[in-house]
Amino acid sequence: MSTTSIPDPSTRYRRTAQRGINSEMLSWLFMRASGMLLVILVFGHLFVNLWLGEGVKGIDFAFVGGKWASPFWQVWDLLMLWLGLLHGGNGVRTIINDYARGDRLRMILKGLLYFAVIVTIILGTLVIFTFDPCPVGAEPSLLPSFCEG
Amino acid sequence: MASAQSGTLYRGREGMWSWVAHRISGMLIxxxxxxxxxxxxxxxVSPEAYNEVIGHYKTVVFGLGEVGLVGAILFHALNGLRLILVDFWSQGPQRQRSMFWGVVIVWVVLMAGFLPRHLMHMFGA
Structure with a gap:
């Protein structure tokens, strides 16, 4: 192998590798599209949970139960869950590709990453759709007010 | 013209440091x-289990951590919008540096709004 040659920085950048539609281009596009949606979703989430009412002090089981009683917030949180983990997972994939130089290490790190992303997406999705705001036998004072009666 | 003094879009100065901050904040988030x-x-699991664990978020140490988290999220979001403009707006690459300072200013304004409100929630004023 000859030594790596670094091109003169003043030469004009030339596109040499992949052209047209390919997975890395779609990944680049996805980061921008999901990023714009996430700005809206996450800002709304922070505004409702940390700004309104008592902020972080107001968050408890009854608060979550009240929110997820509405399909609006179920869909909101579901979108945030999927887009956030795919956007974040893809970002970490890029970081691993940049810094993990050995093939084996890169494989292991990406394996762990994909495992964590898939498990978290499945867990979160199940929680949103199987959540019961009024579990039988629970202490009534901890439940949302609509559970009474 | 790019030079070692002025840097290029992604090497040195605002272009590079915003990229570094974008990575670190993204990893953290x-x-x-x-x-x-x-x-x-x-x-x-149960209302008790949830309330027990979420109660930690209301402590002083976590409350200050939330300030850092919100700061990271706001920076990542605003700088991400700047990135989209750099990539898709014809004027983007020329204006990336001033857009970076725009990000900093909007970040300071939003944090100045969030911080007192959050501290009031935490310390019950």
Whole structure:
């Protein structure tokens, strides 16, 4: 192998590798599209949970139960869950590709990453759709007010 | 013309440091997201378990951590919008530096709004 040659920085950048539609281009596009949606979703989430009412002090089981009683917030949180983990997972994939130089290490790190992303997406999705705001036998004072009666 | 003094779009000065901050904030947000889905999943265990764990978020140490988290999220979001403009707006690459300072200014304004409100919630004023 000859030594790596670094091109003169003043030469004009030339596109040499992949052209047209390919997975890395779609990944680049996805980061921008999901990023714009996430700005809206996450800002709304922070505004409702940390700004309104008592902020972080107001968050408890009854608060979550009240929110997820509405399909609006179920869909909101579901979108945030999927887009956030795919956007974040893809970002970490890029970081691993940049810094993990050995093939084996890169494989292991990406394996762990994909495992964590898939498990978290499945867990979160199940929680949103199987959540019961009024579990039988629970202490009534901890439940949302609509559970009474 | 790019030079060692002025840097290029992604080397040196605002272009590079915003990129570094974008990576670090993104990594941090991702790790928090994993933990946050797990703590929220406790609603499926019992109201007591959820309230017990989420109660930690209301302590002083976590409250200050939330300031850092919100700061990271706001920067990542605003700089991400700047990135989209750099990539898709014809004027973007020329204006990336002033857009970076725009990000900093909007970030300061939003944090100045969030911080007092959050501290009031935490310390019950």
């Amino acid at each position: 991702f790790l928090f997201l994993l933990v946050h889905v797990l703590d929220t999943a406790l609603v499926r």
